[in-house]
Amino acid sequence: MRGADAILRPSLPDNPLLNPSIAGASFLPAIRTLADVQTLAAEGMNAVNALIRTRLASDVVLINRISEHIIQGGGKRLRPMLHLLAAQAAGYGGSQHVPLAALIEFIHTSTLLHDDVVDESDLRRGRQTANALWGNAASVLVGDFLYSRSFQMMVELDSMRVMRILADTTNRIAEGEVLQLLNIGNADTDERAYLEVIERKTAVLFAAATRLGAVLADLPQDQEDALARYGLDLGFAFQIADDVLDYVSDAGTLGKNIGDDLAEGKPTLPVIHAIAHGTPEQSASLRRAIESGGLDSLDNITAAIHDSGAIDYARDKARAYAKSARSALDALPASPARDALAVLADYSVDRSA
Secondary structure, three states, X not given: OHHHHHHHOOXXXXXXXXXXXXXXXXXXXXXXXXXXXXXXXXXXXXXXXXHXXXXXXXXXXXXXXXXXXXXXXXXXXXXXXXHHHHHHHOOOOOOOHHHHHHHHHHHHHHHXXXXXXXXXXXXXXXXXXXXXXXXHHHHHHHXXXXXXXXXXXXXXXXXXXXXXXXXXHHHHHHHHHHHHHHHOOOOOOOHHHHHHHHHHHHHXXXXXXXXXXXXXXXXXXXXXXXXXXXXXHHHHHHHHHHHHXXXXXXXXXXXXXXXXXXHOOOOOHHHHHHHHHOOHHHHHHHHHHHHHOOOOOHHHHHHHHHHOXXXXXXXXXXXXXXXXXXXXXXXXXXXXXXXXXXXXXXXXXXXXX
């Protein structure tokens, strides 16, 4: 990582999250809630957010406008936070987790810009999407800008291992996007195919974020694999829980239109289970909704999903992945950061948005 220090080293405060060796780090308060996690990560995330704003800057005006829209959109920035916490849990005492966290967020954001175009979405996190405001072409091209900027930052980090992990990850994400496209409108999509899409579209980036924390700290392979397994299982839990929210939340809380997945013809786990275990009439109605992308009878469809036990089934599946994620953390020594990662596993399935 020798070339990165001169190029990307941010100015960081003396904070236990950013430097676990600081005296007094062991006296941090217990980490029990998402707010505790965010407090622990606050100074690191401030450094990440400052770097994101700096590295999004361009002399192309439209890129700056869309970038500012993205920054103001906020979100919890879960993936970069995961990387910061994984690095601390691994005992890393340097500063390169900050640029790595920023470029992980760039990769994630670029996929969101492309997703919103493919899905024809007009609402994300309660705000208009970039494609709704500036059109599909601009959104796709700025998504490409974010991808290329993230790879510029990878090169600056001067680590072939980091570049290989993230290059492989972005390739898997692209494969997941294509797999999901193939499943759209296909009412015969089964749980195995659904989980394969989740793994590639969502979970692999979570796994990369946590694995890279171990890579920075040069952990033994078994501990590196444990952190990666934590991230992968957390990604599964997070996405399954997200798909459940599409049928149990409301637009104001969820930040997107209820029933969007169904309107887009996406066979998510609640629908897949309901088709397999509902009454013949319910199954036929759900199959028609997937194949036509219609929301004419959303209330009846939602009732069928609930009546079939699909919501409880999917929630139990998400909780099982979250439990597996927590168990993977046993390979690491006790620390506030490890506790924070465990809290995030619980949060992934108990959130409302």
